[in-house]
Amino acid sequence: xxxKIMTIFGTRPEAIKMxxxxxxxxxxxxxxxxVVVTAQHREMLDQVLETxxxxxxxxxxxxxxxxxxxxxxxxxIALLDEVFDQVNPDMVLVHGDxxxxxxxxxxxxxxxxxxxxxxxxxxxxxxxxxxxxxxxRQMTDxxxxxxxxxxxxxxxxxxxxxxxPSQIYVTGNSAIDALAYTIAPDFSHVALKNPETKKILITxxxxxxxxxxxxxxxxxxxxxxxxxxxxxxxxxxxxxxxxRALIHTxxxxxxxxxxxxxxxxxxxxxxxxxxxxxxxDSGGIQExxxxxxxxxLVLRAxxxxxxxxxxxxxxxxxxxxxxxxxxxxxLLTDSVAYEKMATARNPYGDGKTSNRxxxxxxxYFGLTTDILPEFRDKSDDKERELE
Ligand code: UD1
Ligand code: UDP
Numbered sequence: 135x136x137x138k139i140m141t142i143f144g145t146r147p148e149a150i151k152m153x154x155x156x157x158x159x160x161x162x163x164x165x166x167x168x169v170v171v172t173a174q175h176r177e178m179l180d181q182v183l184e185t186x187x188x189x190x191x192x193x194x195x196x197x198x199x200x201x202x203x204x205x206x207x208x209x210x211i212a213l214l215d216e217v218f219d220q221v222n223p224d225m226v227l228v229h230g231d232x233x234x235x236x237x238x239x240x241x242x243x244x245x246x247x248x249x250x251x252x253x254x255x256x257x258x259x260x261x262x263x264x265x266x267x268x269x270x271r272q273m274t275d276x277x278x279x280x281x282x283x284x285x286x287x288x289x290x291x292x293x294x295x296x297x298x299p300s301q302i303y304v305t306g307n308s309a310i311d312a313l314a315y316t317i318a319p320d321f322s323h324v325a326l327k328n329p330e331t332k333k334i335l336i337t338x339x340x341x342x343x344x345x346x347x348x349x350x351x352x353x354x355x356x357x358x359x360x361x362x363x364x365x366x367x368x369x370x371x372x373x374x375x376x377x378r379a380l381i382h383t384x385x386x387x388x389x390x391x392x393x394x395x396x397x398x399x400x401x402x403x404x405x406x407x408x409x410x411x412x413x414x415d416s417g418g419i420q421e422x423x424x425x426x427x428x429x430x431l432v433l434r435a436x437x438x439x440x441x442x443x444x445x446x447x448x449x450x451x452x453x454x455x456x457x458x459x460x461x462x463x464x465l466l467t468d469s470v471a472y473e474k475m476a477t478a479r480n481p482y483g484d485g486k487t488s489n490r491x492x493x494x495x496x497x498y499f500g501l502t503t504d505i506l507p508e509f510r511d512k513s514d515d516k517e518r519e520l521e
Contacts, residue, residue, distance in 0.1 A: 136166045137499050140223035140247075142214065144174030144196075144206075144234030147418040149182035150399050152229050154311035155252065156188055158488040164501050165492075168221055172196050172210045172234045178373055181398040186315065192217050199375060203233055203266055210237035218245045225495065228274060229253055230417075231267035239277040250495060251278035253307060255288030256438035263436050264417075265342045271438075280498055282491050284421075284482060285441050285511060305490045306509030309421040310483030313403055317426075321404035325368045325392045332365045332466065334358075335409040337416050338433060339372040347453035348377070351413070351433055352384040354458035359388050362466055366390045368405065370397045411465055413458070420448055421482045429475035431461050441511070446478035481511045
C-alpha cells in the first residue's frame with residue numbers, strides 16, 4: 135500500500151525548497167504525492183511551479199493585495215480543512231516559517247495527521263525578528279512529528295526545546311538541491327551585459343524592514359552608486375506594493391540601477407552566481423549564496439542562519455545607512471576581505487537533502503530500516519576532532 139504524502143506550501147521560497155523533495159517523492163513508488171498550494175503568493179509562486187513543472191492537485195488561491203497575517207491564516211485553515219477531508223493524507227509536509235506553514239501544520243494537527251517539518255529548528259529566539267516567522271517556525275515545531283533539521287545547530291535548538299530526539303534528523307537544506315536544477319554553464323541577462331562593472335544584487339522584503347529600515351538602506355544605495363561609478367545595482371523587486379512604493383520614492387534613478395520584476399528562480403540563481411556581492415534580508419538567499427561563492431551582507435539585526443556568519447560567507451550588517459555604506463565600501467576596496475568571504479565554505483547542504491528526507495519518511499512508515507547518512511558540515515567534524 136502506498137503512503138499518501140501531502141505537501142503544502144504557499145510562497146516562493148517554500149516552493150523552491152519543496153520542489154526537489156516533491157520530485158524525489160514522485161519518483162518513489164512507495165509514495166503517492168499530493169501537492170496543495172495556498173497561493174499566499176500568486177505570481178511569485180507560479181514562476182517556481184512553472185520552472186519545476188509542478189502541477190498542484192489543489193490551488194486555494196488565497197492571495198489578496200496587502201493581505202494581513204490574520205486573513206492568510208484564517209483563509210488557509212478554512213480551505214485546507216476541506217482538502218484534508220477530501221484527501222485523507224498519511225502525512226503532511228510543510229516547509230520553514232511562513233504563515234502558510236503554520237496554518238497547514240495546525241490544520242494537520244486538527245485532523246490528527248502527522249506533520250513532517252522541513253527546515254525545522256532555526257531560531258533567533260526573538261519573538262518579533264523575523265516577524266512573524268520566528269513564532270511561525272516555533273509553533274510549527276510544536277506541532278510537528280518528524281523534524282528535518284538542516285544543520286547540527288538547528289538540531290540542537292530542537293533538542294533544547296525538548297522535541298523527541300528520535301524524530302530529529304540533520305538533513306542539510308534542500309535549497310542546495312534546487313541549485314542542481316537551475317545553475318547553467320551559460321547564462322546571459324541584460325543587467326550583466328557590461329563586463330567592466332561590478333554587479334551588486336539586492337533584495338528586500340521583510341515585514342520588520344518595511345519603513346525606516348528600508349529607507350536607510352535605499353539611501354545607502356544612492357550613496358554607493360554616486361561614489362563607485364564602476365558598479366551596477368540589480369534589484370528584483372518583491373511584488374508587495376508597500377515595498378515598491380518605498381523603492382520608487384527613495385531610490386534615485388540611475389542608468390546603473392536596474393529595478394526589475396521578480397526573476398524566475400532559474401534566472402535568479404544564475405544571476406546571483408554571476409554577481410560580485412549580494413545585499414539581502416532574505417532567508418533563502420543566505421543559504422544559496424555560500425554555495426555559489428558570493429559574499430552576502432545581511433540587511434537584518436539578527437539571523438536564524440548563523441552558520442553562514444560563522445563560516446565567514448555572510449556578514450550581519452543591519453540596515454543603518456552608515457553601516458551598509460561602510461560594509462559595501464570595504465568589500466569593494468579590500469580584495470583580501472572580499473576573497474575571504476567569497477571562498478568561505480557552504481555550511482548548508484550537500485545536494486542530497488531531498489533523498490535523505492524521503493528515506494527518513496520511508497523509515498517513519500516502516501517501509502525500510504535504512505536511511506541515508508545525516509548531513510555533516512565540515513565544521514561539525516572539526517568540533518568532533520576537538521572534543
Ligand atoms: C511572505 C512570508 C515570508 C517570506 C516571504 C517570501 C509570511 C507572513 N510571510 O512574506 O515569511 O519570507 O513571503 O517572499 O508568511 N504579492 C503579490 N504577488 C505575489 C506575492 C506577493 O502581489 O506573488 C503582494 C500582495 O499584495 C501581498 C503582499 O505582496 O498581499 C505581501 O505578501 P505576503 O505573502 O503577505 O508577505 P511577504 O512579505 O511576501
Ligand atoms: N528568488 C527568486 N527570484 C527573485 C528573488 C529571489 O527566485 O527575484 C529566490 C531565491 O533564489 C531564494 C528565494 O527566492 O531561493 C528567496 O525568497 P524570498 O527572499 O522571497 O523569501 P525568504 O527566503 O526570505 O523567505
